[in-house]
Amino acid sequence: MRKIIDAAQMKLADKDCLTAKNMASHELMDRAASAFAGIFRSLIQHKNQPIVVLCGTGNNGGDGLAIARLLDCDGYNHVEILIIPTGTDPSADFLYNLERIKKTSVPVRQIGQVSALDFESLDIDVSRSVLIDALLGIGVNRPLDGGLRDIVRYLNGRCKRVVAVDVPTGFRSEGSFQDDEVILHADEVITFQRPKLNFFFPESAKFMRSFFVADIGLREEFIAELPSSFSCLEQSDIENIYRKRETFSHKGNYGHALVIAGSIGKVGAALICAEACLYAGAGLITVSLPQEGRDALYARLPEAMITRPEDLFDERDYSAIAFGPGLGVRATGLPHLFKKTKAPLVIDADGLNYMAKNQSTLTALPKGTVLTPHMKEFDRLFGSSSTWWDRIQLAIRKAKELNVIIVLKNRYTFIVTNTGDVLINPTGNPAMAIGGMGDALTGLITSFIAQGYTPREACILGCFLHGRAGDRLKLEGQAVVLPTAVIRKIPYLLSEIE
Structure with missing residues (x-):
């Protein structure tokens, strides 16, 4: 059985892996990006397909930047990045991967104001593009509000296809959803190491069609020792x-x-x-x-x-x-x-x-x-x-x-x-x-x-x-x-x- 753990425990498993394997955090992010890209390549095989990587400024956004770089290296010809501020200060791993992506030919655009109007003015045709959602990850513990909520509302129903990184933006790994919550609708979710508990509930069907689990090499022996009532049969x-x-x-x-x-x-x-x-x-x-x-x-x-x-x-x-x-x-x-x-x-x-x-x-x-x-x-x-x-x-x-x-x-x-x-x-x-x-x-x-x-x-x-x-x-x-x-x-x- 594979134990299902919550968001806080997943962060502990990340830290354990960094300590036990003497890794830098950006190295684990590279590993996650590589695992994501491997599954993404099987889903989106046409390399002339326009791809927009929507990145926040936290670690989920850092994942998105690393993914964009790998897809560009792999021959996807029309990858572009849109960065939207999602916190007060960018994370260190986001900034690290931002510097790396700047050394490539992948176009990067950043917006200062978080609103649907600013997004619309960028002239990105999401109806023709595959959107990689790396805006917010598993750290979300409350409903979206303000500009981020407006952006998600704008995108829902307009995108040709959405592939989310770890979880769709606004989706919580565990706990109840409110009826009026705004969450980005994903066609596929490529999640890291473990499916999230809420993936198994019927309410998730509104926000995702299917999910895939990407093994990023966290220590299974550590996860096995974490307290959890939930396991998935194998x-x-x-x-x-x-x-x-x-x-x-x-x-x-x-x-x-x-x-x-x-x-x-x-x-x-x-x-x-x-x-x-x-x-x-x-x-x-x-x-x-x-x-x-x-x-x-x-x-x-x-x-x-x-x-x-x-x-x-x-x-x-x-x-x-x-x-x-x-x-x-x-x-x-x-x-x-x-x-x-x-x-x-x-x-x-x-x-x-x-x-x-x-x-x-x-x-x-x-x-x-x-x-x-x-x-x-x-x-x-x-x-x-x-x-x-x-x-x-x-x-x-x-x-x-x-x-x-x-x-x-x-x-x-x-x-x-x-x-x-x-x-x-x-x-x-x-x-x-x-x-x-x-x-x-x-x-x-x-x-x-x-x-x-x-x-x-x-x-x-x-x-x-x-x-x-x-x-x-x-x-x-x-x-x-x-x-x-x-x-x-x-x-x-x-x-x-x-």
Whole structure:
């Protein structure tokens, strides 16, 4: 996992690198500029493209000057620099790089008054140019005001393309945004060493289309020791958790999963959840669903067993239980379930909706239960939040208070553990935005718990593989990815890990 750190900690990591590697600060800036330029070259390959580097007078502006010099050296023929004062005194590294750029043929213009009117009078056609935004970096901790706000307002909607250095101007690395804040809209952000936490929240979509992480060589061992509740999952986490099947193993070694799901008109939710359970490797699976859905289950999943709701706990020892997908009014059986079994629970959909209407069930949740809400389900359970930052803080409090794991689903899914850690899953894509995708995820998590993984491990495996399967299908040319296609990709991904 890669720890996600805040802006203040990133500055500490910079200082540590300078000390540990005996570097001057402008040398680290050169390293950052080189990493940025490497990604920029892959994005903007046409070297006759006009490029305007918009520089502030702090260290982000110094980055911009260094980037402009490297792009000029690399053969980009139409690079120009516009410097706008962003503080009382220019930083030392900005001044250092300003002297270096003056030794090149790159034109540099500076304005004294910070206003949109002065910017407009410079006769720069931003509608034809790629704008490299190096105006303000991660030091911003309040909304833009005055002339800088006017300039950003002027630029928004006028630029052909904007590539931001580290963060878009006015964008904060962490914390809530106000509704009326003015932030420069970037097409791409090339950020240094770590994605910023706010990149993962839906509010960021207004200000950036995509981001890329440029490794600038900060010491990972130092970052790993910094206190943070947030981490981003990686492929290596999956490889470290997943256990290859033993040679002499049998179905009894891989657990017995129970899926309580489906109702009239929503049998598909039960089928998808059960199928995901099977394809992720549960040794046995039993499905409880209404009479009307049993023929469909027999036809689609002959591997699954069926039980009537009244026979749920007749001498059977389940390893994990999924409760809720498409369940409808049958969700009223949740309190009875708490009393009848000690098996780990994964509660989704109508199970969550029932709990939202019957808040006393929250305090009765068994330790280690996994809740898998999307945003609306989460808000119904725990109360509305005005921003995603606030929603995640609430999820942390509730996961610790109830001793459960909350899998808060979105473009980037947040696995909030009962210890208050937040594991961000980076896999998945908009092609997966279709009904039934959450039912598939519930089935995957339940399957891995049934096989003996801890709830935390199961959530990591389920979320990462679920998204990775969707990513593969998107790369293979599917503009819309169905849950059943995702499910059938899972065994191949597991084989690759083995």
